[in-house]
Amino acid sequence: MRHFLTTADWSRAELQAMLDDARALKGGLRGEDLAGKTLGLLFFNPSLRTRTSFEIGARQLGGAAVILEPGKGAWPIAFEPGAVMDGDEEEHISEVTRVLSRYCDVIGVRAFPKFQDWSKDREDRVIRAIAEFATVPVINLETITHPCQELALMLTLQERFGGQVDGKKFVLTWTYHPKPLNTAVANSALMIAAKFGMDVTLLCPNEEYLLDPRYMDAARASAAEHGRTITVSHDIDEAYRGANMVYAKSWGAIPYFGRWPDEKPMRDTLKHFIVDEAKMAKTDGAYVSHCLPVRRNVKVTDAVLDSPACIAIDEAENRLHVQKAVLRRMVRP
Numbered sequence: 001m002r003h004f005l006t007t008a009d010w011s012r013a014e015l016q017a018m019l020d021d022a023r024a025l026k027g028g029l030r031g032e033d034l035a036g037k038t039l040g041l042l043f044f045n046p047s048l049r050t051r052t053s054f055e056i057g058a059r060q061l062g063g064a065a066v067i068l069e070p071g072k073g074a075w076p077i078a079f080e081p082g083a084v085m086d087g088d089e090e091e092h093i094s095e096v097t098r099v100l101s102r103y104c105d106v107i108g109v110r111a112f113p114k115f116q117d118w119s120k121d122r123e124d125r126v127i128r129a130i131a132e133f134a135t136v137p138v139i140n141l142e143t144i145t146h147p148c149q150e151l152a153l154m155l156t157l158q159e160r161f162g163g164q165v166d167g168k169k170f171v172l173t174w175t176y177h178p179k180p181l182n183t184a185v186a187n188s189a190l191m192i193a194a195k196f197g198m199d200v201t202l203l204c205p206n207e208e209y210l211l212d213p214r215y216m217d218a219a220r221a222s223a224a225e226h227g228r229t230i231t232v233s234h235d236i237d238e239a240y241r242g243a244n245m246v247y248a249k250s251w252g253a254i255p256y257f258g259r260w261p262d263e264k265p266m267r268d269t270l271k272h273f274i275v276d277e278a279k280m281a282k283t284d285g286a287y288v289s290h291c292l293p294v295r296r297n298v299k300v301t302d303a304v305l306d307s308p309a310c311i312a313i314d315e316a317e318n319r320l321h322v323q324k325a326v327l328r329r330m331v332r333p
């Protein structure tokens with residue numbers, strides 16, 4: 001039994017096999033791999049795409065999905081080992097996971113960081129605890145990485161670049177957003193682009209917005225395997241110049257986790273990190289995407305989102321196809 005917690009646990013060849021399967025499923029391949037099986041989806045945070053696409057994907061594969069929202073229709077859950085549960089939590093993750101493992105054939109988990117203390121958030125305790133107690137495969141639906149989004153992004157890039165993504169200039173740009181957001185999609189975009197041999201530039205306003213060294217180092221290791229390096233840039237013009245792909249995302253500055261009032265004045269000076277037509281004009285006719293949801297005219301302008309270069313809707317559709325491929329891989333004997 002293997003979990004799908006992070007693409008770092010899977011080789012490029014294994015991920016490519018899932019992408020090939022996703023492409024076949026998108027092309028009409030019908031699978032009944034989940035016939036008689038049930039997917040249990042634990043959502044600790046809101047979702048439109050992940051929830052809908054997993055529920056529909058399970059149904060299309062002949063199975064069913066059950067959505068659970070702990071603390072809202074399901075009991076609040078404690079996670080700490082040895083917890084003295086005299087607060088709001090009614091049950092411990094050890095019971096929750098072992099019970100769900102008796103009912104379900106796969107468990108999916110969305111559990112965002114708390115944004116208070118990155119040294120704790122980076123341990124990814126919720127999904128790690130669930131993976132420890134589960135006796136069925138566990139899929140990450142976004143915690144501190146978002147591996148299903150990674151596969152959807154890569155499938156979309158392979159479609160657009162005719163399968164030849166190696167060497168294409170991929171710019172992951174931080175964008176302004178009025179709140180500090182999860183670093184998960186940024187970590188993931190960096191890792192998957194590097195893993196598939198792209199020429200990756202991380203554009204962010206300053207050193208405070210660098211990603212956790214775990215993901216920077218993983219991307220650098222993948223880049224080195226392809227004879228490349230990861231470029232970090234704080235220069236908008238230089239980063240966009242010659243890009244083949246621009247991936248927009250906002251995230252919180254890790255050193256300021258738990259100190260939002262301290263980050264806010266710095267962030268308020270960074271509204272020019274919006275993706276707009278002038279910046280896109282500096283690229284080599286790049287495509288642009290975002291994991292969604294996206295705040296129009298804050299992170300990306302209307303003109304860019306509504307242009308033919310924008311492939312965000314394709315990427316969102318591809319969530320369905322790649323997740324069906326992941327599910328087929330998870331239930332394979």
Ligand code: CP
Pocket residue numbers: 046047048049050051142149291292293
């Ligand atoms: N991209 C993504 O995961 O979307 P949702 O948050 O709507 O699931």
